[in-house]
Amino acid sequence: MRVVVAAPQVPFVRGGAEVMAEDLVAALRSRGHEAELVTMPFKWYPGTRVLDQAFLWRLVDLTESDGRPIDRVIATKFPAYCVRHPHKVVWVLHQFRQAYDYDRTELGQFSESPEDRAARRAVERLDEVALGEARRVFATSRNVADRLERFNGIHADVLPHPPQALPYRTADPEGFILSVNRLDRAKRVDLLIEAAKLDPSLRVVVVSDGPDRERLERLASELDGQVEFTGRVDADRLADLYARCAALYYAPLDEDFGMAPFEAFLSAKPVVTTRDAGGPLEVVRDRETGLVVAPEPAELARACAYLLAHADEARAWGAAGRAVAERVTWDACVDALLG
Amino acid sequence: MRVAYYSPLPPSRSGIADYSALLLPALRERVDVVVAEPGRRAPHADVALYHVGNDPDAHGWILDALQRRPGVVVLHEYVLHHLIAGVTIGRGDGRGYLDALERELGVPGRLLGLGVLDNLLPLLWETQPERFPLAGTVLDRAHGLIVHSRYVAERAREAGYDGRLWRIPHPAWPMHRVEPDAAVTGDPLVGCFGFLNMNKRIPQLLQAFAALRRDRSRARLLLVGAAGERFDVARRLERLGLTDGVDVVDYVPEERLWPLMAACDVLVNLRYPTMGETSGSVIRGLSLGKAMVVSDVGWFAELPDDVALKVPVDEHEVATLAAALGLAADRAGELGAAARAYVAREHSLPHVADGYAAALEVAAGGDAVADAVLLRVAEAAADVGVDDVGPLARALVDAGIVA
Numbered sequence: 001m002r003v004v005v006a007a008p009q010v011p012f013v014r015g016g017a018e019v020m021a022e023d024l025v026a027a028l029r030s031r032g033h034e035a036e037l038v039t040m041p042f043k044w045y046p047g048t049r050v051l052d053q054a055f056l057w058r059l060v061d062l063t064e065s066d067g068r069p070i071d072r073v074i075a076t077k078f079p080a081y082c083v084r085h086p087h088k089v090v091w092v093l094h095q096f097r098q099a100y101d102y103d104r105t106e107l108g109q110f111s112e113s114p115e116d117r118a119a120r121r122a123v124e125r126l127d128e129v130a131l132g133e134a135r136r137v138f139a140t141s142r143n144v145a146d147r148l149e150r151f152n153g154i155h156a157d158v159l160p161h162p163p164q165a166l167p168y169r170t171a172d173p174e175g176f177i178l179s180v181n182r183l184d185r186a187k188r189v190d191l192l193i194e195a196a197k198l199d200p201s202l203r204v205v206v207v208s209d210g211p212d213r214e215r216l217e218r219l220a221s222e223l224d225g226q227v228e229f230t231g232r233v234d235a236d237r238l239a240d241l242y243a244r245c246a247a248l249y250y251a252p253l254d255e256d257f258g259m260a261p262f263e264a265f266l267s268a269k270p271v272v273t274t275r276d277a278g279g280p281l282e283v284v285r286d287r288e289t290g291l292v293v294a295p296e297p298a299e300l301a302r303a304c305a306y307l308l309a310h311a312d313e314a315r316a317w318g319a320a321g322r323a324v325a326e327r328v329t330w331d332a333c334v335d336a337l338l339g
Numbered sequence: 340m341r342v343a344y345y346s347p348l349p350p351s352r353s354g355i356a357d358y359s360a361l362l363l364p365a366l367r368e369r370v371d372v373v374v375a376e377p378g379r380r381a382p383h384a385d386v387a388l389y390h391v392g393n394d395p396d397a398h399g400w401i402l403d404a405l406q407r408r409p410g411v412v413v414l415h416e417y418v419l420h421h422l423i424a425g426v427t428i429g430r431g432d433g434r435g436y437l438d439a440l441e442r443e444l445g446v447p448g449r450l451l452g453l454g455v456l457d458n459l460l461p462l463l464w465e466t467q468p469e470r471f472p473l474a475g476t477v478l479d480r481a482h483g484l485i486v487h488s489r490y491v492a493e494r495a496r497e498a499g500y501d502g503r504l505w506r507i508p509h510p511a512w513p514m515h516r517v518e519p520d521a522a523v524t525g526d527p528l529v530g531c532f533g534f535l536n537m538n539k540r541i542p543q544l545l546q547a548f549a550a551l552r553r554d555r556s557r558a559r560l561l562l563v564g565a566a567g568e569r570f571d572v573a574r575r576l577e578r579l580g581l582t583d584g585v586d587v588v589d590y591v592p593e594e595r596l597w598p599l600m601a602a603c604d605v606l607v608n609l610r611y612p613t614m615g616e617t618s619g620s621v622i623r624g625l626s627l628g629k630a631m632v633v634s635d636v637g638w639f640a641e642l643p644d645d646v647a648l649k650v651p652v653d654e655h656e657v658a659t660l661a662a663a664l665g666l667a668a669d670r671a672g673e674l675g676a677a678a679r680a681y682v683a684r685e686h687s688l689p690h691v692a693d694g695y696a697a698a699l700e701v702a703a704g705g706d707a708v709a710d711a712v713l714l715r716v717a718e719a720a721a722d723v724g725v726d727d728v729g730p731l732a733r734a735l736v737d738a739g740i741v742a
Contacts, residue, residue: 048711051740055716058738059731082738112371114340114385115711118704118742121697125739 008042027330054079178245183210194297242267254278265321343384365692395425417615488638525559527668530603536567540609547660613637628675
C-alpha cells in the first residue's frame with residue numbers, strides 16, 4: 001500500500017509529534033508499505049493566520065503522486081488533518097488547543113474581540129469538516145478522544161503509540177529527578193523547579209529546549225546548582241539519563257498524551273505527575289506505576305523525596321510501568337490504521 | 340464580545356418571555372449580554388439579538404429596533420402578519436401595511452391590502468395569516484437568522500433569505516422533581532395546555548375525547564389555559580355531553596402549571612394551521628417524560644416518531660386522534676422514556692446556549708474573519724497570476740473556514 005503520513009512542522013521545533021510521525025513512517029515501511037512523510041510549515045499567529053495556514057492543506061492534492069495513486073493518508077495533527085483524501089484516516093495527537101480547552105486561559109490565543117471569537121469558531125467548524133470527512137478517527141489517548149467528543153461531538157477510537165526508539169536500559173538510580181519535555185509554559189517545568197526550592201536536597205535534570213527556557217533558567221538561578229539544563233541531547237544521552245534517574249517528572253496541564261512516561265517506563269523508572277495532567281494519568285497510576293499528586297510544589301517535593309528514599313518501591317513501580325509500555329507496539333498501530 | 344438582547348421578559352405573559360427567562364442566565368455564562376428595554380436607548384454592543392414573535396404588543400418595539408440596526412433575528416414563528424399589521428395599521432400607517440403586502444405578493448398583495456384597509460375584505464391576519472406570512476420585512480433586516488425548526492428554515496429560504504442561518508432547538512427547562520397535583524385524576528388523564536381556540540384544534544380534541552370516553556369511561560380531560568375570544572368551551576362541552584368528563588382551568592402561573600402537567604398521563608398539543616411556531620408547552624411535557632400527541636404539521640412533525648404520536652390534519656383527524664390518545668395512554672411509559680432521552684439529547688439548556696454563543700460570535704466577527712482570510716488568499720493567488728479566486732473562496736466555505 002502507498003501511504004502518506006501527513007503532519008505539520010514548526011521549523012526549528014522538534015518534539016514528540018515529529019518523532020511519532022517519523023516512527024510511523026518507519027513502522028509502515030518495515031511492514032512492506034511504501035510510506036512517505038509529507039509536511040508543511042505551520043504558523044498559527046497572529047489572529048486569523050491560523051485559518052489560511054490550515055487552508056494550505058485543503059489545497060494539497062494527495063490522491064496520487066507521479067501518476068500513481070496514493071492509497072491512504074494518515075494525518076496526525078491540526079492542521080495536517082485538513083488535507084482531503086478519499087481514504088483519510090486521522091490519528092489525532094493534537095487539535096488546535098488554543099481554540100478549545102486553552103481558550104480563555106493564559107495558554108489561549110483568541111481575545112474577546114468579535115473577530116477573534118469568530119476565528120475560534122472557524123477552527124471549530126474546520127475541525128468538524130476535516131475530521132467529519134475522515135474514514136476513521138483515532139486519538140492517541142482517552143483524554144484526546146474525550147476532548148473530541150466534548151467539543152466537536154466526534155467519536156475517536158483510542159490508539160496510543162509507542163515512544164521513540166531509544167537504546168532503553170536501566171541502571172541504579174543516581175539521585176536525580178529527570179524532566180524530559182519541551183520548555184514551554186504548558187509543560188509546567190517551573191513546578192518542579194519550585195519544588196526543588198523547597199527541598200535543597202532535590203537534584204533535577206531538565207532535558208530539551210523551548211521558549212520558556214530563559215524564564216526557567218532565571219527561576220533556577222536562585223538555587224545552588226540543584227537544577228541542570230542539558231538542552232537537547234542525542235538518543236544515547238537521553239537513554240542514559242532515563243536509565244540513571246530516580247524518576248521522571250511529567251506534569252503538563254491536561255496533556256494530550258505525552259511520550260515521556262512511556263520512555264521512562266521502558267527504562268523501568270516510575271513517573272511523578274499531577275492530578276490535572278490529563279493523558280499521562282491513563283498510564284501513570286498512583287502507587288502502581290508512579291505517584292500522582294496535586295499540582296503544588298510542596299506536594300511534588302514530597303513525592304520526589306519519597307521516590308528517592310524508597311528505591312525498592314520506585315523499582316517495582318518502574319517495572320510495572322514497563323509492562324504497560326511494552327504492550328503498546330507499532331505493529332498493533334499499523335494494523336489499526338490500515339485495517 | 341457584547342450582545343444587545345431584545346426580547347419580552349416576564350412578567351409579560353408570553354412564551355417568548357418565558358423562553359428568554361430560561362435562556363438568559365445560560366447565555367450570560369458564555370457571552371457578555373446587555374438586555375435592551377423598550378423606550379430606552381439602544382445598548383452599545385458588538386451584535387444585537389432580536390427575538391421576534393407575532394404579537395405586536397410584545398414585539399413591536401423590537402421590530403422598531405431591528406429597523407434601526409440590523410442584527411441576528413430569532414424567528415420564533417414564521418407567520419408575522421399580526422405583528423406587521425400591528426406596527427403599521429395599528430399605528431395609523433396603512434401605507435406601511437400595503438408596502439409589506441406588496442413586498443411579499445407584488446401588486447396583487449397591495450390590492451388585497453387596500454381591500455382590508457377599506458373594510459371590503461376580512462382582516463387577513465385573523466382569517467388566513469398563514470397564506471400571507473409577511474416575514475420579509477424582518478428577513479430583510481436580519482444579518483443572521485436563528486430558527487427552531489427545519490420548517491421555518493425552509494420557509495425563510497423559500498422567501499429568498501440567503502444569509503447565515505442556524506437551527507437551534509428550543510431549550511428545555513432544567514428538571515427538578517415535580518409532585519403531581521393529586522386533585523386531578525383520570526384513567527387516563529389527558530392534558531391540553533395553552534390558549535383554547537380553534538387554531539389549537541380544541542373542537543376536534545373534544546370530539547376525539549368524547550369518542551375515547553365511550554371506551555374508557557374513567558378518562559378525563561384537563562384543559563388549562565385562557566379561552567380565545569368567541570370560543571365558548573362550556574357550550575361545546577355541553578353539546579358533546581362532556582360536562583362531567585372535562586376540567587377547565589384558566590391561565591395558571593408556572594408553579595401551578597408543572598404539577599398539573601405532571602399529573603397527566605397523556606398530553607396533547609394540536610395545531611392547524613401552523614404559524615411555524617414551536618411549543619414551550621410540548622417541551623415542558625416531554626421534559627416531564629409524558630406521552631405526547633401532536634398534529635403532524637410544521638415543527639411538531641419534526642419530533643421523532645418514537646417521542647410523539649402525530650395526527651394528520653385531514654378528514655380522519657378526529658378518529659385518528661381518538662385512537663392516538665388511547666394508544667399514547669397504553670404506551671405512556673415507553674413514549675415518556677423516549678421523550679426524556681430526546682429532550683436531554685437535543686434540547687438541553689447548555690447545548691442550546693452553546694448554539695447561541697456560536698451563532699452570535701460568528702454573526703459579530705465572521706465577516707471580519709472572512710475578509711482577512713479571503714484577502715490573504717486572494718493576494719497570494721493574484722501574485723501568481725490567478726485572478727479568479729471564486730474556486731478558492733468556495734473551498735474556504737466548504738472547509739468551514741469562512742461561514
